[in-house]
Amino acid sequence: MGNCFGTHPVNISHSQCTSKPPSREQTDEEKRNGFEGISPEKGKGKIYNNNTPADAMATAADVPSSGKIVTPNLKMFTLQELKQTTKNFRPDSMLGEGGFGRVFKGWVDEKTYGPTKAGTGIAVAVKKSNPDSPQGLEEWQAEVKFLGKFSHPNLVKLIGYCWExxxxxxxxxYMQKGSLENHxxxxxxxxxxxxxxxxxxxxxxxxxTFLHSSEKSVIYRDFKASNIxxxxxxNAKLSDFGLAKFGPINGHSHITTRVMGTYGYAAPEYIATGHLYVKSDVYGFGVVLLEMLTGLRALDxxxxxxxxxxxxxxxPSLENKKKLKKIMDPRLENKYPMxxxxxxxxxIKKCLHSDPKYRPSMDKILETLEQVNAIQENPKKKSCSIKTKPNNKQQQEHHHRSPLRFKHNGTRGARPSHY
Structure with a gap:
């Protein structure tokens, strides 16, 4: 999983959080929970889609050009079922750990999602909140809110939930290859x-691109290698929607919220002012792309x-071909088209522009990356190329095992976890 940390109350109007007001009065308990999509029912969570029944289908107007938006037709697991699925959350089934809690591997029936023996059916990842974590409920709500509604090949699929x-x-x-960060x-x-x-x-x-172009643009807010x-x-999929927010409406350029995210990936204007733009995600994308080119962490x-x-x-080295070659990941062994x-x-340079309005949109970035992908390495140049010996600093970086726990200005640090 990506790193799971707590969200906090944000300075954002009710109209920016929900597409429609609920059609009924909220109970006092629901108001305390502060989330319209979840209502308590005998100690468990019941999902509904604002003022529509849980089993209602999305209207045609809800469907974007790619992917699809669905109502939360998620399976509600019992705690006992998930204990069976994960062998009672045994340590040897643990995949990783984050601020939200621990993640365990389990097995369920492909059709019914009922618990099965290990190796039978399909593998799943079960994220279990830490009872002592104050942010657990809010992040859990955000995950259900967004992944219960949005479906896309490049978003991790949420199968179900449990509140008990x-x-x-x-x-x-279950994502077999883990996170990009680990690789x-x-x-x-x-x-x-x-x-x-x-x-x-x-x-x-x-x-x-899918999130930004949805009916109500979604700002992911925590784009980083550990969340891919x-x-x-x-095949890469985005995970951890605990910090995601609906984007600005009514012609506004941004929303204002308490600064949360990961220092090193968070856009400078967001850290400085709390103003969160759709293109704040673009900055984070540029940082990750730079990590992929250099093989170095955003912060170390x-x-x-x-x-x-x-x-x-x-x-500064991105401006010059010779300088760029020196900072490229030595583990690529010069096997790439220059x-x-x-x-x-x-x-990367455009993504990291200090002013968000000058950063490209994600659909433009996607178009450009696909053009870059079409560039093939020249065999003649490859045979004549001189392999540069990796410097000691980069060699040490690739063998640096300790994850970051760097925090600054309310931001959250990276940790080695899945989902």
Whole structure:
């Protein structure tokens, strides 16, 4: 999973949070929960889609050009079922851990989603909230709110949920290859070749493009390598919607909210002012693309003082072909088209523009990345190329095992977890 941390109350109007006001009065308990999409029922959560029945179908107007929007037809698991699914949350079935809690691997029947024996049916990832985590309920609500409504090949599929005994659980499709973060930075991980990195970038761009172009644009707010998960064929899907927000409406350019996210990926205008733009996500995309080119983390306090912040250190080198070649990930072993790397660097520079209005839209980025993907390596140039020896700093970076726990201005740090 991506890193799961708490959300906090934001300065945003009710009309910006829901497409329609509820058709009935909320109970006092629901008002305390502060989320219109979930109502308590005998200690469990019941999902409904604002003023429509839970089993209602989306109208034609709700369907965007790609992907689809569905009403929350999620399975409501019992706590006992999820205990059976995960062998009672045994430590050996744990996939990772984040601020929300721990994630366990389990097995369910492909059709009924009922618990099955390990190795039978389909694998799932069960995210279980930490009872002591104050942000658990709010993040759980946000995940159901967004992944229960949106469906797209490049968003992780949410299968169901459980709200029982003050525990909040989510059940997702299992992503065999884990996170992009692990493949880029984990010690001993097999290096990702250029074409796979580009495929992952394109898939992630498709996911963000879908969110930004939905009827009510969704700002993902926490785009980073640990939130990009990979299936067995390295298809990339966005995960962890705990910080997602609906975008501005009524002609406004931004929403104002308490600063949350991950320092190093969060856009500078958001950190400075709390103003969150759709193109704040574009900045995060540029940071991740830079990580994919260099093989270096966005932030690493173990690097020399001038190199701790990857953006500050590497962006000047994107302007020059020779400098760019020096900062490219040595694990690529020069096996990439230089022209493609130059064009990717150009995308990164535009994504990282200090003024959000000058950053490209995600659909334009996606179009450009697909053009970059069409560039083939010249065999003659490849045979004549001189392989540069990786410098010690980059070698050390690739073998740096300790994850970041760097926090700043209310932002949240990265941790090695799945989903």
């Amino acid at each position: 005994d003050k525990q909040f659980l989510l059940v997702y499709e 880029l930075f984990r010690r001993g991980a097999e290096p990702l070749p250029w074409h796979v990195r580009l495929k992952i970038a394109i898939d992630a761009a498709k996911g963000l 998960l990979l299936d067995g064929a390295y 306090p173990n690097r020399p003082s001038g190199e701790i912040n990857l953006v500050e250190w590497a962006v 022209e493609a790397a130059i064009q990717a660097a150009e995308i």
